[in-house]
Amino acid sequence: MSDVRTSAPGTPVAPPRRKVTLTVDGTETVAREGDTILSVCRSLGIDVPTLCYGDTLEPANACRLCMVEVEGARVLVPSCSREVEPDMNVTTDSARTRHARRMVLELLGSSVDLSTTPRVEAWMAEFGADPTRFGADVATVAQPAKVDNNLYVRDYAKCILCYQCVDACGEQFQNTFAISVAGRGFDARIAVEFDAALPDSACVYCGNCIAVCPTGALMPSTEFDMRADGTWDVSRQSETTTVCPYCGVGCNLTLHVQDNRIVKVTSPNDHSITSGNLCVKGRFGFTHVQ
Amino acid sequence: MDLRFPDLDPSPEELEALQSVLGPATPTEGWTREQGGPHRAAAVRHLLLPALHALVDRVGFVSEGGLTEICRRLDVPPAEAYGVATFYSMLPVDPVPLTTVYVCEDLACRRGGVPTGPAAEPGTRVVHAPCIGLCEQAPASLTVRSGPKPHHGIASMPPANGSVPQMGDPSLVLLRRIGTPPTLDSYLDNGGYVALRRALDIGPAAVIDEVTASRLVGRGGAAFPTGRKWAAVASQPAGPRFIVANADESEPGTFKDRVLLEGDPFALVESMTIAAFAVGAERGYLYLRDEYRSALGTLEAALASARSAGFLGTAVLGSPLAFDIEIVRGAGAYICGEETAIFNSIEGHRGEPRSKPPYPVEVGLFGRPTLVNNVETFVNVLPILEQGGNAFAGIGTGVSTGTKLFCLSGAVRNPGVYEVPFGGTLEELIERAGGLPDGRELQAVLLGGAAGSFVTPAQVNLPLTFEATRAAGVSLGSGVVMLFDDTDDLGDALRRISAFFRHESCGQCVPCRVGTVRQDELVTRLTLGRRRDGDEQLLRDVGQAMRDASICGLGQTAWNAIESAIDHLGVLQ
Ligand SMILES: Cc1cc2nc3c(=O)[nH]c(=O)nc-3n(C[C@H](O)[C@H](O)[C@H](O)COP(=O)(O)O)c2cc1C
Numbered sequence: 001m002s003d004v005r006t007s008a009p010g011t012p013v014a015p016p017r018r019k020v021t022l023t024v025d026g027t028e029t030v031a032r033e034g035d036t037i038l039s040v041c042r043s044l045g046i047d048v049p050t051l052c053y054g055d056t057l058e059p060a061n062a063c064r065l066c067m068v069e070v071e072g073a074r075v076l077v078p079s080c081s082r083e084v085e086p087d088m089n090v091t092t093d094s095a096r097t098r099h100a101r102r103m104v105l106e107l108l109g110s111s112v113d114l115s116t117t118p119r120v121e122a123w124m125a126e127f128g129a130d131p132t133r134f135g136a137d138v139a140t141v142a143q144p145a146k147v148d149n150n151l152y153v154r155d156y157a158k159c160i161l162c163y164q165c166v167d168a169c170g171e172q173f174q175n176t177f178a179i180s181v182a183g184r185g186f187d188a189r190i191a192v193e194f195d196a197a198l199p200d201s202a203c204v205y206c207g208n209c210i211a212v213c214p215t216g217a218l219m220p221s222t223e224f225d226m227r228a229d230g231t232w233d234v235s236r237q238s239e240t241t242t243v244c245p246y247c248g249v250g251c252n253l254t255l256h257v258q259d260n261r262i263v264k265v266t267s268p269n270d271h272s273i274t275s276g277n278l279c280v281k282g283r284f285g286f287t288h289v290q
Numbered sequence: 291m292d293l294r295f296p297d298l299d300p301s302p303e304e305l306e307a308l309q310s311v312l313g314p315a316t317p318t319e320g321w322t323r324e325q326g327g328p329h330r331a332a333a334v335r336h337l338l339l340p341a342l343h344a345l346v347d348r349v350g351f352v353s354e355g356g357l358t359e360i361c362r363r364l365d366v367p368p369a370e371a372y373g374v375a376t377f378y379s380m381l382p383v384d385p386v387p388l389t390t391v392y393v394c395e396d397l398a399c400r401r402g403g404v405p406t407g408p409a410a411e412p413g414t415r416v417v418h419a420p421c422i423g424l425c426e427q428a429p430a431s432l433t434v435r436s437g438p439k440p441h442h443g444i445a446s447m448p449p450a451n452g453s454v455p456q457m458g459d460p461s462l463v464l465l466r467r468i469g470t471p472p473t474l475d476s477y478l479d480n481g482g483y484v485a486l487r488r489a490l491d492i493g494p495a496a497v498i499d500e501v502t503a504s505r506l507v508g509r510g511g512a513a514f515p516t517g518r519k520w521a522a523v524a525s526q527p528a529g530p531r532f533i534v535a536n537a538d539e540s541e542p543g544t545f546k547d548r549v550l551l552e553g554d555p556f557a558l559v560e561s562m563t564i565a566a567f568a569v570g571a572e573r574g575y576l577y578l579r580d581e582y583r584s585a586l587g588t589l590e591a592a593l594a595s596a597r598s599a600g601f602l603g604t605a606v607l608g609s610p611l612a613f614d615i616e617i618v619r620g621a622g623a624y625i626c627g628e629e630t631a632i633f634n635s636i637e638g639h640r641g642e643p644r645s646k647p648p649y650p651v652e653v654g655l656f657g658r659p660t661l662v663n664n665v666e667t668f669v670n671v672l673p674i675l676e677q678g679g680n681a682f683a684g685i686g687t688g689v690s691t692g693t694k695l696f697c698l699s700g701a702v703r704n705p706g707v708y709e710v711p712f713g714g715t716l717e718e719l720i721e722r723a724g725g726l727p728d729g730r731e732l733q734a735v736l737l738g739g740a741a742g743s744f745v746t747p748a749q750v751n752l753p754l755t756f757e758a759t760r761a762a763g764v765s766l767g768s769g770v771v772m773l774f775d776d777t778d779d780l781g782d783a784l785r786r787i788s789a790f791f792r793h794e795s796c797g798q799c800v801p802c803r804v805g806t807v808r809q810d811e812l813v814t815r816l817t818l819g820r821r822r823d824g825d826e827q828l829l830r831d832v833g834q835a836m837r838d839a840s841i842c843g844l845g846q847t848a849w850n851a852i853e854s855a856i857d858h859l860g861v862l863q
């Protein structure tokens with residue numbers, strides 16, 4: 001959160017942020033006002049798992065995998081969004097945090113297809129999560145993938161409802177506002193108006209939603225098709241960085257190449273111009289014209 | 291980037307209905323976001339929910355053409371507006387008949403079996419609904435008609451005075467005016483506006499001192515000290531502030547606020563005015579659950595007469611105080627009673643709770659410091675100012691001060707809203723309501739609603755105070771006291787509670803969105819004899835995660851009642 005705030009263009013120079021002393025897992029540490037518990041943990045080398053948190057967006061605070069204990073708080077607190085306070089006493093690994101993480105993984109794993117979500121398998125093992133405990137006949141979000149355009153696929157059977165695509169499409173990056181969360185509760189879903197097809201919406205195919213999707217629910221068609229054919233193989237891919245030639249903005253592109261073919265285009269999250277974002281030409285111009 | 295709108299138009303009726311909320315059509319061409327569009331959009335976004343209501347009131351549903359027109363007029367992305375409409379149960383996005391009968395299928399109304407309601411006639415649809423706040427009339431239903439004059443087509447909403455068995459009892463404080471006409475003249479004849487005059491006399495700081503001295507705590511469920519909240523809002527840096535009266539009253543088994551709103555509307559208007567004076571707010575919002583159509587009419591009339599008599603407006607009672615109140619209709623979402631979800635709903639966003647901190651007293655409605663109180667909390671301020679905070683604190687137990695409204699329903703002879711000074715026991719309250727019907731024995735009492743807990747017949751000596759219930763590990767919540775007798779099927783009640791939370795979760799966070807579904811599945815399996823190995827432990831595991839890791843009180847309490855029934859009533863044995 002603090003990173004977003006200080007780097008926002010046009011923000012007046014902020015006064016220096018005050019120091020905050022807090023304790024994390026028994027170690028006293030000094031952070032800056034506005035830092036999140038998560039950023040402090042990461043700077044201390046403490047690995048707190050996150051799913052809905054993306055380092056280029058404001059925390060959505062939705063998955064609740066990153067929960068930690070703060071002394072005096074009645075419930076666990078989300079480390080991705082909670083800012084540090086003086087004398088906070090944080091415990092990242094306790095029976096309570098492990099239970100919450102295990103259950104979040106089991107609840108998600110029993111309702112959503114996490115097969116293309118990085119690191120989930122390792123976390124399941126670490127926290128002893130067994131999503132099959134609920135049985136095979138429970139409610140899930142299983143549904144056919146939406147293949148309604150040539151450029152990317154929306155496979156909402158894999159959607160954990162992290163809100164990141166909505167934020168990226170909306171006011172945080174793209175300002176197109178093509179997609180939103182619709183419905184309520186377990187029926188909540190990412191949709192365009194009246195659950196129409198993407199070509200009937202305001203979508204401009206920038207693919208910035210794909211870039212932030214943590215689960216592979218949103219995927220370029222090239223990758224989706226290759227995975228379906230069983231030919232997608234990250235170990236045979238190389239990455240080349242170049243500057244997008246389509247206009248003068250100067251976006252960095254990372255070309256993912258497999259078997260001499262560009263199979264995906266991304267942009268580094270830490271690139272000062274793009275923060276991971278591109279437009280339709282940069283994102284799809286290469287794979288589509290080959 | 292300019293917004294893209296589909297090429298769709300509203301019907302003439304829809305256009306007319308929208309113009310009644312949005313004014314005559316103005317061309318939107320030229321309002322790009324670069325040209326100050328976002329500011330205009332932000333300034334009018336709160337009209338989204340009223341505009342959606344206007345469509346539903348007129349034609350029964352939110353059509354594509356109608357939604358698109360709203361979006362053009364308010365500069366709202368269509369996907370977002372669709373996301374808002376589909377958040378609410380009472381804003382259908384598919385064509386439906388003009389008349390809807392909401393048949394309550396919740397705890398009090400299903401005791402004789404799940405109500406079937408009337409057979410659907412042509413032009414009518416029947417919707418099974420969560421608690422509609424008419425529990426004392428169980429089994430209850432509510433008919434809502436759309437059309438040219440929708441507000442006036444409401445049936446089966448009786449006046450509040452049939453709901454107060456103690457009516458006319460001179461010891462009543464909060465309910466003292468129930469049964470008198472809800473007019474300004476009658477209000478003034480019955481002690482109205484004495485408290486506001488005193489407030490204007492003693493000044494804002496002294497008002498807050500009185501409220502603090504009274505030791506009043508919130509009646510909306512969380513029992514937060516009211517004086518502390520008011521002082522916190524009053525002490526914020528200068529600038530606009532708001533107050534919100536939470537009349538969303540959707541906790542199953544709760545109907546006390548409805549009785550106050552229908553039977554004594556000026557009491558809320560007066561007490562909100564006092565609060566505004568105390569904390570320095572110029573504007574108040576009254577967020578009313580949309581099922582309370584009769585209260586809506588009463589309140590609209592009350593606001594109009596208060597305005598024309600100078601009790602609201604730019605110079606309240608000739609003083610420098612400027613204050614007015616706007617009613618915002620909810621649209622069928624229990625979660626919108628949560629104190630931050632209510633802000634999002636009023637602002638025209640999905641009614642999802644915000645993460646705290648920051649707290650409403652600092653960053654609330656429209657990003658400004660905001661005071662949110664329950665209707666009953668507000669109304670308590672009148673006796674506090676009339677008698678003085680210390681005198682008020684003398685009623686009750688010292689910790690729980692004043693009187694409390696309890697909503698008695700279920701297996702009780704005279705269901706209704708009862709007002710008693712704090713300190714009496716559960717048994718005394720049940721006696722006051724006539725006890726159980728002949729030949730019936732008490733099996734359990736649900737205290738505090740679906741988010742509360744069950745207590746056993748052995749606990750009827752429990753004093754109904756905040757301190758005694760807390761010590762017993764239960765809570766008064768919103769004042770629900772629902773009785774179940776020996777013929778009631780508690781398994782059915784548990785399935786209803788789990789279905790309620792599954793239906794009402796906003797869907798934002800995983801522990802609650804998926805947890806309430808798994809809880810519902812497990813409760814169903816466990817209570818219908820389809821138990822599998824490990825199911826009970828699994829249910830406890832889910833419950834603990836919901837309690838620990840959910841964003842808001844809905845998820846955090848969704849397992850309370852079920853846990854208490856398993857642990858104390860032995861329903862799974
Ligand atoms: C899911 C949920 C629903 C709620 N619904 C209501 C409601 O309908 N009315 C209400 O007054 N408070 C409701 N509350 C409590 C409010 O969040 C808040 O605490 C209350 O309005 C504060 O007012 P008080 O201090 O006067 O009690 C709800 C809380 C939750 C978590």
Ligand code: SF4
Binds near residue numbers: 168202204210
């Ligand atoms: S591709 Fe771009 S415009 Fe389309 S939904 Fe994704 S972020 Fe929005």
Ligand code: SF4
Binds near residue numbers: 164165
């Ligand atoms: S589609 Fe991806 S980015 Fe969007 S909410 Fe689902 S998981 Fe998150």
Ligand code: SF4
Binds near residue numbers: 642795843
């Ligand atoms: S606990 Fe439930 S209702 Fe509250 S924010 Fe999470 S999903 Fe929404």
Ligand code: FES
Binds near residue numbers: 049050052067
């Ligand atoms: S990573 Fe913190 S709530 Fe999802």
